[in-house]
Amino acid sequence: MPKVNLAELTPKLMPYLGQAAYLQLSFFEAASRLTAEAVDVQDKLALALTSGQMLDKHQQLVAEIRRHGGVPSEVMEPFSARIDAYSAMVRGANWHESLTSVYLTAGLLDDFFTFLAAGLANGNGPKMVQIHALGSRRKEIAEILSRAISADERLGSQLAMWGRRVVGDTLLMARSAIHQSGNAVSDELRIEPVFTEVIAAHTRRMDGLGLTA
Amino acid sequence: MPKVNLAELTPKLMPYLGQAAYLQLSFFEAASRLTAEAVDVQDKLALALTSGQMLDKHQQLVAEIRRHGGVPSEVMEPFSARIDAYSAMVRGANWHESLTSVYLTAGLLDDFFTFLAAGLANGNGPKMVQIHALGSRRKEIAEILSRAISADERLGSQLAMWGRRVVGDTLLMARSAIHQSGNAVSDELRIEPVFTEVIAAHTRRMDGLGLTA
Numbered sequence: 122m123p124k125v126n127l128a129e130l131t132p133k134l135m136p137y138l139g140q141a142a143y144l145q146l147s148f149f150e151a152a153s154r155l156t157a158e159a160v161d162v163q164d165k166l167a168l169a170l171t172s173g174q175m176l177d178k179h180q181q182l183v184a185e186i187r188r189h190g191g192v193p194s195e196v197m198e199p200f201s202a203r204i205d206a207y208s209a210m211v212r213g214a215n216w217h218e219s220l221t222s223v224y225l226t227a228g229l230l231d232d233f234f235t236f237l238a239a240g241l242a243n244g245n246g247p248k249m250v251q252i253h254a255l256g257s258r259r260k261e262i263a264e265i266l267s268r269a270i271s272a273d274e275r276l277g278s279q280l281a282m283w284g285r286r287v288v289g290d291t292l293l294m295a296r297s298a299i300h301q302s303g304n305a306v307s308d309e310l311r312i313e314p315v316f317t318e319v320i321a322a323h324t325r326r327m328d329g330l331g332l333t334a
Numbered sequence: 335m336p337k338v339n340l341a342e343l344t345p346k347l348m349p350y351l352g353q354a355a356y357l358q359l360s361f362f363e364a365a366s367r368l369t370a371e372a373v374d375v376q377d378k379l380a381l382a383l384t385s386g387q388m389l390d391k392h393q394q395l396v397a398e399i400r401r402h403g404g405v406p407s408e409v410m411e412p413f414s415a416r417i418d419a420y421s422a423m424v425r426g427a428n429w430h431e432s433l434t435s436v437y438l439t440a441g442l443l444d445d446f447f448t449f450l451a452a453g454l455a456n457g458n459g460p461k462m463v464q465i466h467a468l469g470s471r472r473k474e475i476a477e478i479l480s481r482a483i484s485a486d487e488r489l490g491s492q493l494a495m496w497g498r499r500v501v502g503d504t505l506l507m508a509r510s511a512i513h514q515s516g517n518a519v520s521d522e523l524r525i526e527p528v529f530t531e532v533i534a535a536h537t538r539r540m541d542g543l544g545l546t547a
Contacts, residue, residue, distance in 0.1 A: 146369075146382060153366030153385065156359075162414055163407040166396065169359060172366065173389050176382060183379065194376040201375050 131240045132302035134189060139196040140204070140298050141234050141249070142182035146197075147208045148227045149175040151219065152262075158216055167261035174256030175227070181252045200301065207294045211287050217269060221280045221330075224262045225287050228326050229319055231257050233295045236315045237302065263329060270331050281332040288323055288334075292316060344453045345515035347402060352409040353417070353511050354447050354462070355395035359410075360421045361440045362388040364432065365475075371429055380474035387469030388440070394465045413514060420507045424500050430482060434493045434543075437475045438500050441539050442532055444470050446508045449528045450515070476542060483544050494545040501536055501547075505529060 152175055156168040183193045211226055213219040231253045238249035270277040299312055327334035365388050369381040396406045424439055426432040444466045451462035483490040512525055540547035 143375075146378065149382065150366065150370035153363065154370060157363035157367060161407075162356075162411050165359065166407055166410075169362065169389060169392065173386070173393065176386050176389070179382065180386065194374075194379055197379075198375050 131242060132237050132299070134241060134243075134245055135186070135191055135196050136199075136302045137234075137237065137241060137249070138182055138186045138189070138191070139198075140200045140301060141253075142179055142186060142193065143197040143200050143204050144230055144234075145175055145179035145182060147204055148223060149179055151208065151212070151223045155216065155220055155223065164265055167265065171223075171256070171259055171261045174259075178252055178255050181255070185248065185252070203297065203301075204294075207290065210290050213283065217266070217276060217280060218283050220262055220266055221283055222287050224259055224266065224330075225284055225323065225326065226291050227259060228257075229288065229291045229323055230295065232319045232322050233298070233315070236318065237298070263326075266330050277332060280330075281327070281334075284327055284332055284334065288320070292320075295319070344455060345450050345512070347454060347456075347458055348399070348404055348409050349413075349515045350447075350450065350454060350462070351395055351399045351402070351404070352411075353413045353514060354466075355392055355399060355406065356410040356413050356417050357443055357447075358388055358392035358395060360417055361436060362392055364421065364425070364436045368429065368433055368436065377478055380478065384436075384469070384472055384474045387472075391465055391468050394468070398461065398465070416510065416514075417507075420503065423503050426496065430479070430489060430493060431496050433475055433479055434496055435500050437472055437479060437543075438497055438536065438539065439504050440472060441470075442501065442504045442536055443508065445532045445535050446511070446528070449531070450511070476539075479543050490545060493543075494540070494547075497540055497545055497547065501533070505533075508532070 149172055152168060152172040156165055156172055159165040159168055186193045186196050211222045213222050235250050235253045238246040238253070240246070241249060266280070270280065295316070296312075324334040362385055365381060365385040369378055369385055372378040372381055399406045399409050424435045426435050448463050448466045451459040451466070453459070454462060479493070483493065508529070509525075537547040
């Protein structure tokens, strides 16, 4: 799937899994908060589904940590503070901003961790790609957002602006994930083409919502 | 399982399912909020598991609504305001109170809806009993609470007091669920033995935590 060659960028498995699993947990936390705060029962049901998919990804990554001999809480712990801070930063000021954030950040970071997986040693990549692909369309969120945006032009421009801020914070997060995965700063140049691809997919997601990236 | 004869108390299927499914959704919302607010990563992982079990119950009840020809959001809608108000009432003032609430309220109401299932017509009872039995031990929550209580005597007496308030609100909730399920006020006398059983199970749960009911 990656058009760029990431074979020389070799994240270490445990830091990769620790970050990926904790990120999915934080997406789950954000999505379930949105479920609880949804006013409409139909939205609640849709968001409960999305939350469940994120939880499922988290739990599959936790199972991978165990399968490779790690203790899940210990493997995730070193990344919790940084990811919590990031989640707070992209939380948004209201329900629609938060919803947009979950959609965009889970989209960007799932793509990014899918690309990173290409560099994992010992044939561990494909399994990680497969896990990140689970429920990756998040169509329930996209449908709620598209409906709201097409009904309210001002909301659309507010969320377009918010999306631009979120993407900045998320790319910084992705960049730091490379170092945290045991790669040197010098690997950053090698990662640039990945960012180009990840941003292109982000732009398609924004377009899909009717927003200008 | 019920020692009392509930055969004459016949809840209608759709209101039964609507309330049961929306209650599980609200337990899920509370448990996932506790997951997000957990400070310890190990607690987070444990509570994410519990949240997943509650979500699973919710989704199985939603599937039953569909299987019987109902539209899930429409079947749940009439009960959402009352259950939301109840959830807010038993939410608690801090993390440990909220944790105690989820443990006790899910315990009480799972038991109650299991008893109620005995009166469902057309052989629908056993399936409902089976769904409510899924992950009904909530042992992850019990373990976190027991640890905290044995380490802090003052917390123990605070939570014992809180537990007494929660059980009162929850029995009122259960009582109203009978009427909402299409039973007459006159059925209340018939339900008294059920309350006795439900409260006995609640007392055992409190004992298990080291709390006086």
